[in-house]
Amino acid sequence: MIHQYKLNGYNIVLDTCSGSIHAVDEVAYDIIAMFKDETKENIIKTITEKYPEVTEQDVLDCIDDINELIEAKRLFTDDTFEPMAGTFKEKSGDVVKALCIHIAHTCNLNCSYCFASQGKYHGDRAVMSFEVGKQAFDFLIANSGTRRNLEVDFFGGEPLMNWDVVKKLVEYARSIEKQHNKNFRFTLTTNGMLIDDDVIDFANREMSNVVLSLDGRKEIHDALRVDYNGVGSWEKIVPKFRKLVKARGGKDYYMRGTFTHRNPDFLEDIKVMLDLGFNELSMEPVVCAPGDEAALTEDDKRIVMQQYEELAKLMLEREKEGRPFTFYHYMIDLTGGPCIYKRISGCGSGTEYMAVTPWGDLYPCHQFVGEEKFKLGDIWNGVTNKDVQNDFASCNVYSREECKTCWARLYCSGGCAANAYHSTGSVRGVYKDGCDLFKKRVECAIMMKVAQETDDE
Numbered sequence: 092m093i094h095q096y097k098l099n100g101y102n103i104v105l106d107t108c109s110g111s112i113h114a115v116d117e118v119a120y121d122i123i124a125m126f127k128d129e130t131k132e133n134i135i136k137t138i139t140e141k142y143p144e145v146t147e148q149d150v151l152d153c154i155d156d157i158n159e160l161i162e163a164k165r166l167f168t169d170d171t172f173e174p175m176a177g178t179f180k181e182k183s184g185d186v187v188k189a190l191c192i193h194i195a196h197t198c199n200l201n202c203s204y205c206f207a208s209q210g211k212y213h214g215d216r217a218v219m220s221f222e223v224g225k226q227a228f229d230f231l232i233a234n235s236g237t238r239r240n241l242e243v244d245f246f247g248g249e250p251l252m253n254w255d256v257v258k259k260l261v262e263y264a265r266s267i268e269k270q271h272n273k274n275f276r277f278t279l280t281t282n283g284m285l286i287d288d289d290v291i292d293f294a295n296r297e298m299s300n301v302v303l304s305l306d307g308r309k310e311i312h313d314a315l316r317v318d319y320n321g322v323g324s325w326e327k328i329v330p331k332f333r334k335l336v337k338a339r340g341g342k343d344y345y346m347r348g349t350f351t352h353r354n355p356d357f358l359e360d361i362k363v364m365l366d367l368g369f370n371e372l373s374m375e376p377v378v379c380a381p382g383d384e385a386a387l388t389e390d391d392k393r394i395v396m397q398q399y400e401e402l403a404k405l406m407l408e409r410e411k412e413g414r415p416f417t418f419y420h421y422m423i424d425l426t427g428g429p430c431i432y433k434r435i436s437g438c439g440s441g442t443e444y445m446a447v448t449p450w451g452d453l454y455p456c457h458q459f460v461g462e463e464k465f466k467l468g469d470i471w472n473g474v475t476n477k478d479v480q481n482d483f484a485s486c487n488v489y490s491r492e493e494c495k496t497c498w499a500r501l502y503c504s505g506g507c508a509a510n511a512y513h514s515t516g517s518v519r520g521v522y523k524d525g526c527d528l529f530k531k532r533v534e535c536a537i538m539m540k541v542a543q544e545t546d547d548e
Contacts, residue, residue, distance in 0.1 A: 093167060094498035095124060098538045099404060101545075105537065107498045108172065111165040112425065114541045118145055122153050127167065172501075176435050176489040185474070187234040188439070189242035191446040191457045192227060192260070194219045195253040199284050200324060202316050204351055204377050204385045218253040219449040223470070224260040227447045230470040232271050244278040246446075246457055251285035261297050278302060280347075282316070283328035291335045300343040303332050307348050307360020307374070314353060315385075333368060345371040345419060352377075352384065355391040358398045358405070365416060373419035376528055378510050392524065396531050403535040407542050423502075423536040434488075437504035441467065441483030455483050458509035483508065486518055493521045499530045 092107040102120040104113040115123070118138060125134050135150045160166035197216040198205075228243075235241055243264070245257050257279070264275045279294050280302040294301050305328065306312040313323020336344055346369045350357035357374045364372055376395065377385050387395065402418060409415055438444065441455030445467065453467040453474065454460045468475040488494045488505040506529070511520040 092170065092496070092498055093123070095120065096534055098400065098534060099407075099542065101538055101541050103534075103537060103541060104166070105498065106166050106168050107501065108168040108170045109165050110425065110501070111160075111168075112537055112541065113160075113166070114545065118142055118149070119153050119156075122150065123157060123166075126154075126157055172435055173489045173495075176487045185234060185442075186236040186238055187231055187443060187445060188238050188240075189244070189444040190227060190231050191244045191246050191444070192219070192224060193247065193446060193448050193457070193460060194224070194245050194250045194257055194260075195248040196449050197252055198247060198249040198282070199252060199318060200249070200282050200316055201319050201321075204315060204349060204379060204383075216248075217449040219256060219447075221256050221259050221263075223447075223449065223451045224256060225263055226451060226470045228260065228264050228267075230473070232267070232273060234473065235273065239272060240274050240276060242276050242278070244280060246280050249282055249284070250279060251281050251290060254285070254290065258293060261293075265297075276300075280304070282324065283331050284318075284324060286328070286331040286335060291338050294335065295339050295342060300345070301335065301339070302345060302347050303328075303335070305329070305332065305346045305348055305364065305369075306350070307354070307357065307363045309363075311354045311360060312348075315349075315351065329367060336369060343371070345373050345417070347419075348372075348374045349377050350374050350395070352387055352391055355387060355394040356398060357395070358402050361402060361405075361418075370416040371419075372416060376525070378513065378522075378525070380513075387524065392527065395528060399528075399531050399535050403539050407539060410543075411546075420532045421536040421539060423533070423540065425537075425540055434501045434504055437486060437488070438507070440508055441480050441486075455479070456509060458507075458513075482518060490519050491521055493526075497526075497530075499526075499533050502533050503529050 094105040094107060096103055097120075102115050102117060104115060104120065104123055105111075106113075121141070122134055122138060125137065129137070131154060134154065135147050138150050139145055139147060157166060195218045197218065231241055231243070250257055261277060267273075268275055276299040277297055278300040279298045282304045304316070305325075306316055309323070309325045312325045316324050318324060332346070346364050348357070348360055348364075350360065354360060361372055361374060376387060379386050403421065406416065406418060406421065438456075440459075444456060446454045446457045446460050447470060448454070448460055451470045453469055454462070454465055455467065459465040465479055466476060467480055474480050486505065486508055488500045488503075491505050494500045494505050503526070506522060506525060508518040510522040510525050512518045514520065514522040514525075
């Protein structure tokens with residue numbers, strides 16, 4: 092299978108199953124499009140009529156080049172991966188490599204689009220005790236097999252509302268990692284309201300990554316990310332974010348925003364973040380029920396698609412100017428990316444990755460917390476709901492009929508199980524709006540790689 096598209100002056104041909112990318116001229120682009128369905132004679136006739144300057148020999152030479160690429164398995168490559176589907180998770184067994192620690196099911200903001208119901212996750216407000224957190228780390232170590240590098244995300248609600256326990260848990264983890272031959276990498280996700288010098292110092296010392304929630308323009312951010320008095324948070328958090336990022340001295344962070352029906356022109360929000368000095372950015376489309384006032388409409392989606400293209404062009408321009416920035420969804424490695432097993436099997440939610448509630452229950456990921464039927468077990472007894480875990484283990488790109496013939500399947504691995512469930516009622520469903528936006532992002536990211544390679548030649 093191949094995927095052909097034109098973007099920013101480039102004619103791009105992606106070979107789905109080999110991952111090969113070809114930037115070609117107009118003639119080769121058209122010949123490749125006809126190659127599988129037309130005879131050689133029809134291709135010659137069509138091309139020489141459309142391009143009078145092209146000779147029959149030129150077309151034959153191009154056809155020979157295409158055949159060489161086919162022989163080299165770089166074009167029209169057969170899909171031999173389906174038999175591998177599911178085997179990666181079988182090989183990894185019951186190894187857990189990452190936990191999302193819900194350190195606080197409470198929040199000091201009242202964001203209207205919050206999937207976590209303002210941190211309550213459809214339940215009661217709560218904070219995690221040190222004892223529960225300690226058991227969560229013991230569970231992770233006991234179930235991580237021989238894997239050395241372990242990931243822990245301190246999440247909420249708002250984690251800084253239980254900051255002392257976060258610090259104690261990091262201290263505990265550091266005290267035991269060497270004896271178990273483990274290395275913990277911590278991430279903190281925060282809305283920024285409670286950031287102070289202690290948070291900055293500790294986070295910059297211990298957190299491998301910090302995710303900071305900012306929706307860009309003040310008027311956009313303050314319309315949705317408000318406190319319980321309805322007051323926007325932009326003025327309070329931006330100075331704190333700037334201070335934290337400056338103090339990080341180049342360590343990983345990213346600004347994570349959400350765009351909704353209010354701001355499908357989210358590139359304007361990106362530009363505001365850049366003006367504030369932030370260069371590691373992410374803007375995510377809202378995921379909510381159809382009909383919700385925040386939901387993206389079809390007209391919004393068309394705007395967003397154009398915004399993705401303009402964003403890619405802006406990134407290329409700024410790179411040439413020596414002012415590069417990162418956009419999370421355009422981070423794509425065409426040569427050393429995930430292995431084929433990982434590309435097929437996806438994120439590992441419910442198997443390699445789990446979320447832990449303040450009282451120690453296990454869920455497949457943070458977006459399933461509070462959905463009682465998805466409860467896997469708890470950190471004392473481990474996974475006891477094997478039916479749910481097996482359902483997630485069987486989730487892969489070939490378990491979804493729509494994905495089997497999609498050109499982007501080895502980039503998205505079948506998509507997000509949570510988004511699929513919340514939009515279709517099944518973890519094996521397909522969240523169509525998410526698919527459309529994802530494919531546009533992949534096209535833009537590949538175009539950028541082509542442009543960079545072209546400029547280097």
